[in-house]
Amino acid sequence: MSGGRRNHLTQSSSERVQRHVGEDVENLSDNYDATAPSVGLDMAGHDQHLLGPKVVILDAFVVDLLNVDTSAQTFRLKLMLNMDWEDDGTIEPEVKAKRNLGRPTSFAPSTGYSTQGSLDETSSFASDRDAMVPNGSRKQNHSSRAIGKIPSKIPSNMLRKASKEESVYKTGKYVLKRMYQEDPLGTTWNPAVVLANAIADESPIEGGSKFHSVNMLANRPVISRQILYQPECRCEFTFSNFPFDETDLVVKFSSNKWNAEQVDFLWSNRLSHSSASSRNMRHSFALRRDSSILRRGVDNNAIGGIGLSEFEITKVRVENVEKDMNSMQRYDMVEGVFSEAHLIIRVRRDPYSYLLRVAVVAELLMLLEFLSFLTDKDDLSARFSISGTIFLAMVSLYGPMADALPKVSVVTRVDKWHLFNFTLLFASNVENLVAYLLRNTFNAYVLYYIELILGLSYTYLVVQNLLWFVKPLTEREEFDLLISYVEDKIDEFRQKAFWCVEKLTPSFVKRRRERRLAEEKARRESLFTNGFNVARAASKLKGGLKSSGIKGGGKLKSKGKTRGILFRSFLAEDAAATKARLESEKEIDDAYDADLAFIDKKYG
CATH class of the missing domain: 1.20.5 (Single alpha-helices involved in coiled-coils or other helix-helix interfaces)
Known part of the structure; x- marks a missing residue:
């Protein structure tokens, strides 16, 4: 059964991947056009007025989240970016030569001459072994597989055609044309993708593959390029909910050469599908869905979690926007806007280190302050020693946490929690002083109960403040x-x-309980049966009176009255009989209970 379930999951996963790929192919052309011109470095082969902007499909995979610096509001990560676009003029079907080693000489059925071996023209389709010698002439092929003797009456063009058809075959794949294989970046079109929000420095922020490759996307040849980025980007952090804060780390991809009218960046449906809302889903199902999507776009070692890193990746989504580069507003918007693709990585902070090292200790100190309300009101120094020590300890706990935050004017959640605790400590010190001044004014018992009520109120406010502080934990x-x-x-x-x-219940108690359950079940069944019999008898009585054939207006009226009297009397009799039976059963139960009590008293 587990194998069938595993096969079902594998099949559903493959179907999902095929659906995503099919939706990506819809953004490209339908078929491969061998006669299409090359796009060229200046996009001369792409008519944007007729075909619109050139579509570039992006796909990203986060390899590792290296560092998140909240003080500098920067982050550093390592990610792989894949770009797919179509350029039919720079690719051709891949052709390879047949290997005829050890095979006898064959003859073409249409010509009758030998086709074993290869010519210079055929070998040019097979491999790159035919190179040019320094003087410019092609070197001779000294292969032992020479073409056999051919009758002179066979034309040379037929010989070359037959030899070409018999010695090469198409693999079903596509490759770059020979003229573009040496320097694809310098001879073919490039989307010129850059990171718009990367911090510029002397060290390069881009490294990885420098060559284009041709891949098959749902039987559609596309040019693909993979680049490994390790950038340091700037991002805006929000600290209002610290230490339970969540932040969006945004990586902005754009082109520094082509505007939105020339190039349109689209995210792969594999990632854009993950941006769908999970609002109407059940919480458990939404968590499983987000976790599955997250692991398709982020490496498992980069996700992080409790005890692994300070920040944990919770979600990855993508957006497509258009940004106007004419910020100074001096020109006539000739260049238009530039297309941008945003990779948004949702991260959240691990709060448990702050809770264990700061919150737990601070809460114990706040609860310890309750002892000052029970201390002798005549000893003011003892009360102030408790409250003052706790106040200084709270300040020492709050200092390192405040230093870890950037110097911005933002009141965080932990600030509000600490400020409320400081307010309660200050109120407790004031209460100690007031109680000392009024010790001779009020009755001792009255003052004691007043302080007890104030102490309980203080404890209640401390607990409520703690529950408010840790409330975001309920959403995890x-x-x-x-x-x-x-x-x-x-x-x-x-x-x-x-x-x-x-196991501890005596056997006679079990039998008594089973007997009562059986009697109650029989009683319910009898009540249901009697009620059903009453309804059936009433319906038969009505049918019998109706079929008696009494005619006439007055007689019909008297018949209705008689039928009502009979029906009500029948119900009254049945109810009286049921009541009498229930009373008799109750007497039997009472007698049984009395006997059982006597047995327990005598032999218990």
Whole structure:
């Protein structure tokens, strides 16, 4: 069964990939055109007025998230970018030579002459072994597979055609033409993709493949190029929810050579499909869906998580925008706008290091302040020693956390939590002073209960402040896993408790309980049967009165009255009989209970 399920998952995954690829191919041409001109370095072979902007399909894979610097508001990552576009004028079908080593001489059926071996023209389709010698003449082929003697009456053009057809074959793939294979970047069209928000420095931010390759995309040949980027980009961070903050790391791809009217950057459907909303899905299903999509665009080692890195990648989505480069607004918008493709990586901070090292200690200190309300009101120094020490300890905990944040005027969540705690500590110190000043004014018992109520109120506010601070934890999947774990443990405990109660229950109590359950079941069945019999008897009574054939207006009216009286009397009799039977059964149960009590008292 597991193998069938695995095959079903594999089949559904392959179908999903085929669907994504099919939707990508819809953005390209339908068929390969061997007569199409090359696009060229200046896009002379692409008529943008007739065909529109040239489509470049982008696909990205995040290899690693190297560093996230919140103070400098920069991040560094390593990602692989793949670009696909069509240029039929620079590619041709791949042709290879047949290997006839060790085979006897064959004859073409139409000509009757030998076709073993190869000519210079045929070998040019097969490989690059035919090179030019320094003086410009082609070197001789000294292969042992020489063409046999051919009768002089066979024309040379027929010989070359037959030899070419019999010695080469098409592989079904496509390659760059010979004139473009030496320097594809310098001789073929290039989308000239750059990182718009990368920090410029002396070290290169781009490295990797420098050669174009031809791949098959749903039986459609496209030119593909893969580039490995390791950039350092600038991004805006939000700290309002620190340490539970989430940030979008944006990598902006654009072209520094072609505008939006010439080139249109589109993301692959594999990534654009992941940007669909999960709002109407169940929470567990949405988590599984986002996790599956995330692992298709990010390496497992780069995702991070609890105890692995400070920031964890939670989601990857893409966007396509157009940006106007005419920022000074001096010109007539001749160049237009530039197409930009944004790769948005959603990351969130691991809050548990702050919770364990700061929040837990601070909360224990805040609860310890409750002791100052129970200290002798006459000893003001003892009260101030408790409150002052706790206040200084809270300040020492708050300092390192504040230094870790950038020097921006943003009130974070942890700032609000600490400020409220400081306010409660300040109010507690004021209460200590007021209680000391009023110790001789109020009755001692009254003042004691007032301080007790104030202490309980202080504790309640501290706990409420803590619950507000950790509320974002309930929106994480760890909270759902914890709730599921607790529910499983509760169910397991209840099962064990029921088993223990069942084992400790005496046998006569079990028999009594089983007898009562059987009697209640029989009673319910009898009530249902009696009610059904009453309804059936009433319907038969109505049918019998109706079929009696009484005619006349007055007689019909009297018949209706009689039928109502009979029906009501029948119901009253049945109800009285049921009531009498229930009372008799109750008397039997009471007698049985009395006997059982006597047995327990005598032999228990």
